[in-house]
Amino acid sequence: MLHEDARRAAIGDNPCMSGQIAPLEAEPRLTSLSHGGGCGCKIAPGVLSSILKGTGAMPIPAELLVGIETSDDAAVYQLNETQALVATTDFFMPIVDDPFDFGRIAAANALSDVYAMGGTPIMALALVGMPINVLSTATIGKILEGGASVCREAGIPIAGGHTIDSVEPIYGLVALGLVHPDRVKRNASAKEGDMLVLGKPLGVGILSAALKKNQLSAEGYAQMIASTTQLNAAGPALSVLPGVHAMTDVTGFALAGHALELARGAGVTVQIDWPSVPVLAGVRELAAQGIITGASARNWAAYQHEVHLPNGFSEPDRALLTDPQTSGGLLVSCSPASVDEVLSVFRQRGFGHAAVVGKVTPASEFSLVVKSA
Known part of the structure; x- marks a missing residue:
């Protein structure tokens, strides 16, 4: 099999x-x-x-x-x-x-x-x-x-x-x-104007769904294990950077859910630049085939009223936005001047997919706004 x-x-x-x-x-x-x-x-x-x-x-x-x-x-x-x-x-x-x-x-x-x-x-x-x-x-x-x-x-x-x-x-x-x-980094201390950096790519939930359906390739399994067993040991080094204001890890409530926790706690709006979000290889294709987790739908049902999606945002992309991550990446809110230093800390510790994925803006009608371009 x-x-x-x-x-x-x-x-x-x-x-x-x-x-x-x-x-x-x-x-x-x-x-x-x-x-x-x-x-x-x-x-x-x-x-x-x-x-x-x-x-x-x-x-x-x-x-x-x-x-x-x-x-x-x-x-x-x-x-x-x-x-x-x-x-x-x-x-x-x-x-x-x-x-x-x-x-x-x-x-x-x-x-x-x-x-x-x-x-x-x-x-x-x-x-x-x-x-x-x-x-x-x-x-x-x-x-x-x-x-x-x-x-x-x-x-x-x-x-x-x-x-x-x-x-x-x-x-x-x-x-x-x-x-x-x-040096305690809470999920509620983001500041307006901050940039958001994500340490690991998304898609673990979709790969796990494919595994359960016997539709996961050897390459897919290998990248799933590599991602989920990589320790988020960059945390202590990030915590000493004065420009790092808030930090959390993306797990079961997905990128959308944990970004919302960050936004609610700080009384701000989090804006996600969707094309910049790193994704594990092959997961978009699997999502397009309907291989997603039940938790993705439960997540969306729970917080969709707080999220603004762009016109034409696809079902597979929404499944990724709400995809539950197991041992997912750190989501860091930092000043624009600290972005290069934050990325350097991630790179030095083997997080080659770390990327700037959005920013923190003043509070608005929606706590999370997803941009497609």
Whole structure:
């Protein structure tokens, strides 16, 4: 099958990936056990807003620098004059069938929230829910190995965790990091006149949908894994730049949803220059064939009233604008004078697709305006 060829091609001769094919051939595909994969299984934005309404109505200590007020990427608690603790958690069902890759993607995605606040990870705890009557201990072990490999790359230990027997496979991390209180980058501090830089291309959700339908090529799988396992480790270096005002990572609510969070938090309008947005190879063609995620439609239904699209904006492009990203790129709001420096930080850390994708303008009728030219 095509997905199996793609998986084998991505594994190649990597010794860390050897020995994984036999268990998968004897067990169900991981993606067949989940109703939604990766960040595409997030609760829809509108539903989540209703659930969270009123949950923060309690005294907030002065040390809590960032809470749930603006749907930021992580909580931040000041420890002393030079250190603040960044705390977050993220977990989901399989987005790919290879257990090692699933673990890697989930870990990179969880750590991204620490990086998005400008923090440096210090340790993680594993969150594991597995159908132990369906998956072998060898397969479950490979999921955990994948997560541990990414944590080693980030220079941190997995210091503990919790496991349960669950109907669907679930894996993720509690991620903890440190940041100087003055360098915390929120998603709500963009300024009028800022330029927006996106670190990774879009299209992960569409590639994952193609994988689930056995319509993803080996090349498509390889670029999907490369994107989702790349750590957003540029975050701390970006946070020290005085011209960087706000930062977030693009995940389950898509570029549109996370740009809207940035706009709402700062009371501005975000303008996206659509032709400048980087996109993974082949995803536009897949979207044109109707290969998109259900989460894309849920995202659009939740926030379309806040978005202005240009005349003639195509359905495939709208699917990309609302495509849920798993372990997506950092979205940086910075002064025009800092753009070259921001791009340089991204390039030095291997983010060759990083690009200026828009700007921040005064508040208007719509919180997000998409320009086609």
